Amino acid sequence: MLRPPIVSRSVRNLRFIVVVGKGGVGKTAVSAALALSLAREGKRVLVAMCNARERLSYLLQVPAIDSTLRTIAPGIDAVNMEPGAALAEYGQMILKVRALYSLVFENRLVSAFLRGTPGLEAWAMLGKAQFHAFETLPDGRPRYDTVIVDAPATGHGLDMLRVPKVILDVAPPGLLRREAERAWTLFTDPARAGVLIVTLAEELPVSETIDLDATVRGELGLPVCGVVANALLPRLFDGAPGDQLAALADALPEGSPLGPMVEASRMRRARERVQAEALAKLAASVSAPRVDLPALFGTDFRRAEIDTLSHAFD
Numbered sequence: 001m002l003r004p005p006i007v008s009r010s011v012r013n014l015r016f017i018v019v020v021g022k023g024g025v026g027k028t029a030v031s032a033a034l035a036l037s038l039a040r041e042g043k044r045v046l047v048a049m050c051n052a053r054e055r056l057s058y059l060l061q062v063p064a065i066d067s068t069l070r071t072i073a074p075g076i077d078a079v080n081m082e083p084g085a086a087l088a089e090y091g092q093m094i095l096k097v098r099a100l101y102s103l104v105f106e107n108r109l110v111s112a113f114l115r116g117t118p119g120l121e122a123w124a125m126l127g128k129a130q131f132h133a134f135e136t137l138p139d140g141r142p143r144y145d146t147v148i149v150d151a152p153a154t155g156h157g158l159d160m161l162r163v164p165k166v167i168l169d170v171a172p173p174g175l176l177r178r179e180a181e182r183a184w185t186l187f188t189d190p191a192r193a194g195v196l197i198v199t200l201a202e203e204l205p206v207s208e209t210i211d212l213d214a215t216v217r218g219e220l221g222l223p224v225c226g227v228v229a230n231a232l233l234p235r236l237f238d239g240a241p242g243d244q245l246a247a248l249a250d251a252l253p254e255g256s257p258l259g260p261m262v263e264a265s266r267m268r269r270a271r272e273r274v275q276a277e278a279l280a281k282l283a284a285s286v287s288a289p290r291v292d293l294p295a296l297f298g299t300d301f302r303r304a305e306i307d308t309l310s311h312a313f314d
Helices: 027-040 056-060 083-095 098-105 108-116 120-134 154-170 175-187 203-219 239-251 259-285 303-313
Strands: 016-021 045-050 070-073 076-081 146-150 193-200 224-232 290-294
Touching (some): 016 027, 016 120, 016 154, 016 175, 016 203, 027 045, 027 056, 027 070, 027 076, 027 146, 027 193, 027 303, 056 076, 056 303, 076 120, 083 120, 120 146, 120 175, 154 175, 154 203, 193 203, 203 224, 203 259, 224 259, 290 303
Parallel strands (some): 045 076, 045 146, 224 290
Antiparallel strands (some): 070 076
């Protein structure tokens, strides 16, 4: 049996969540499920993808999502941030006036400096996302209660998270540095922000997750708000059932019609053992609250499946 999900209430109260993990572990599905869960609670959520091969629209069965921010479900907005468009929009957001943006960002010398600033493309996207975390409506209420950043795969995701520190090291005093300072103050505050790591219960993804957790906490000094163990198989062959399976396999005569079924069961039991060992290693090495998401079997993976997963975050 899968263990009941352990969801820290503080995760649900965060203003800014960065979802990271190895490619292929299901970061976008987790981002979508978390957004649906928060929206059911009445929160206004923004899911911000980072120049991604956009899949969120397929999962939620909505029109394709581009660099224009728009509503895709009740309580949920989404955007697929493209660096050039994000920089232009972010620049106008922080400078407020289009003419002032043109004067600053389209200036030849400023443009040359910006092109030479390490990680500026990543900052354009991350900066735009954090701007929305502070954005307010005319009545003073936050536009979004939670901003979820569906970050690039591990290496590029870490590079993105490093960008504000890089800017603080290289940028002279001024607007860009002030924005980086504001973002870093947000990202390092465990009461307002956190990194959510997604993994599969397999040896390589778990080992990478342990390293990622150590880097995020140690090198970057950022809070890890949780770990999602995705696509977990239910345990069918724990204890006595597993022993009975082994005894049956040993007792079957060669050529038995039950042979293929028993062999498939043995393979399933082996996968369950790998999963159990990976989860034990994860639990021993990463202290963050863990959410277990079940593997869902079917011909397709769409909105109904994301709805099912979303309840693990409630």
